[in-house]
Amino acid sequence: MGADGDGGPVHGSVLDGIGATPLVRLNRIVPEGGAPVWVKTEWANPGGSVKDRAALAMVLDAEASGALAPGGTIVEGTSGNTGIGLAMVAAARGYRAVFVVPDRTTPEKLALLGAYGAEVVPTPGLVPREDPRHVQQLAARIAAETPDGWLADQYANPANPDVHERTTGPEIWAQTGGRITHLVAGAGTGGTVTGAGRHLRRHGVEIVAADPWTSRYGGGDGSPYYVEAVGHYLHPLTGADSWPAVYDTAVPDRTERVGDGESLRTVRRLAREEGLLVGGSAGLAVAAALRVSAAAGPDGLVVAVLPDSGRIYLSKYFDDAWLTTLGFLDAAEEPLVRDVIGPHEPGLRVAPATVTIGELHAEVGPGGPGGAVPVVLPRATDADGTATWSVPDVIGCVRLGELAGLPAADRVGVHAGPPPPTVGHGEAAATAAARLDDAGVDPQDPVLVLVDGRGVTQIERAALDG
Template sequence: MTAVHESVLDAIGGTPLFRLARLGAGIAAPIYAKAEFLNIGGSVKDRAALSMVLAAERDGLLKPGGTIIEATSGNTGIGLAIVGRQRGYRVIAGVADKSAAEKSDILRAYGAEVVLAPTSVPFEDPRHLFHVVRRLAEEIPGAWLANQYDNLANPDAHVRTTGPEIWEQTGGRVTHFVAGVGTGGTITGTGGHLKEVSGGSVTVIGADPESSSYGGGDGSPWYVESIGHFLHPETVEDRWPEAYRSEVVDSFERIPDRESLLTARRLAREEGLLAGPSSGAAVAAALRVARGLGPDDLVVVLLPDSGRSYLSKLHSDTWMRAWGFLEEAETDGLRPLLDAAEPLVTVDADATVGDALELLRTAPGGVAPAVLPRPARPYGLAPAEVVGSVSRDALAAALADGAAKPGDPLGALVGPALPVVGVGQSPAEARAAVGEAREVVLVLVDGKVAGALAREALS
């Protein structure tokens, strides 16, 4: 019988499980996906949003005519917009500038006001998204900052709803639970409940971007939105969310971006589940885990949000090729040229003129990217770490006319950033990117700068 609700808020939760029969083919342990994108707002964050608003009302923090403010990658903001507007509040969402544009469009459609701010700056920087929303909360009378990262009503939503649903849907047979870790609320609440009702027998696995510091990475940038813990190299204090309890997570599967993105695309094309990139990371982790299990085990993996919010990114062949995540055999891509090129040369933006000139001796076209100083880059060089370019000819000219000395820092001699193409794009596209004014193009593989090609190599 079709359900009838008095409000859309009554439809939050109660999402189905789907067996991943095709992706899990040949694996003894069954894998079931918890389709959280079927929540009314399209993500698991609807649960936390409702829980946080109700708790704030109960505690007197949010009163009639008030304003809800939150920093979000999109999904929590959407949930708060739905709940908040339904209950008569103004909603302001501070959105990370790297989030998919569709999320901001959806927020505005629900009546929220959107403020874009960066997260790729040190936490102490006043421009950081968290500080932007805190200032708004202090300046607007009657404002309440949801603060999903430290709000314990976030994990509590999953203790009360998501965990019990999974236990009931599997008849208590679930043995392994896999989910991504963003604020940590979903995995803490759901995983904690499943451990409690099973007497500790359920194993909880975190799916984490390869470079995220949750799972042991250095916190350098990645491309899967809404999960992981980023650490800017200039951040002084690394704070983890209070909503996250690390003791709930038994182990992590660290998933490279390409594996996450391609798995999410397979979910849509093989299982009919149009989900986002963090769902791809979670399913990739679940497949790894399940391959080591037997038929008496049962894996539940949580799919946090819908792929409809990523049609311009993950589910776009053009975007995937441009960022180096998609290489097709029939496409005349840049891989052969990249394989034949000299190794990538980079110059720290704070290097001296003399040191830079020495490095540029082997750079294609005598030009190299100027990058943020970082002790090591085990996960590759992210485009966000490229702050400009350095030219051998420009440095030599500055030395010749006395404008610079070998021991001087590069400073104003750092030029504009170089054009960028993906390894899956064609030489013709790379030539167009270089244009008439530039000599070198950077090539991305899996979203990281893997090499540089001089103009003559593209002819």
């Protein structure tokens, strides 16, 4: 609201600054001969992400319907951005705010929620959907038990996709002068790609959903990934997979699956080659958009939605040590872990926690170094067709010799010890060895070697000494 002067718009409230975010053209990382790629800078919203749009829309809708009473409490389960948007709206409109947040959320996001005066309830992020600690389950219970509590429920609230159909999609169409040919957006709740996609499809635009490689949306195995706030994780002990009601899967023409490594390395390129400091879901969208650009050719125009800023991921995606120890980045110091351990056979021998000791001896054979076998959460399939395992799915370790004499019908998971320590394949071998020694790892103890956050082989600690 307010008059526009020579210095720009004047708003009566911070909430009036939501939307109308700029488009920025990428100049240095677009493939030669490909379509131009423009990015929708959603971190320019006052709360710092695309979720500001849905947060305000959901609150206004709840006020109009009477679901949210004056002085009430806004409750939501969130990986951070929706909570930050709702916390900003709550502060501006006089509500209390309580957010259930998974324990994998960055410290920066937690600090922002606290800065707005919100109450944060941490909970394990990797539990079955039926578990009462699950983010959505716990948030629903808190809302029901709180006087004048209102659950925003971004996963099922139609105001989420509707605001993108009314604002985000039309903005992109107008900003490109109707020249856009492809929209690329990640799907978390699915609100952005559904709403903006609905509007742009009516103009003949091809809609591409960008998805982490292991996310269930694109057909992955549902195992954990390292790009926050996008995709669909599925705990293998969840009874029935349930997708967000707001995600209309008929809107995207196709899904572009992108591995964590490609996404996070794109994040780094955007900062260093384009001057754009963005989060992991933005790196995912741009990585997919670059593929779309190469296929579309120079006559196309690709727009990618960049949900948030890299400022809330400085402790992860821009931390060299974090990336290196997970196998996403190579250290400057040589030799690297992969140089020291040498070639290894593809495939990691593992024991699903639900198999019996008898089945383990019959199927796994001698096991890895020292007879040690990582114990993992069982998954029906591995999305990329190779025997690698996301670190959070490795829940323990057993040594076959120590299982001798135990009942053959016992489940392996009952007897598992702690999961093995990990090293990145591009970590400096001396640094990795020193880190393990400081942690008290014995020379014969098993160690998982990671590539892009997934275990690819197992070694003994002593192997790092060359």
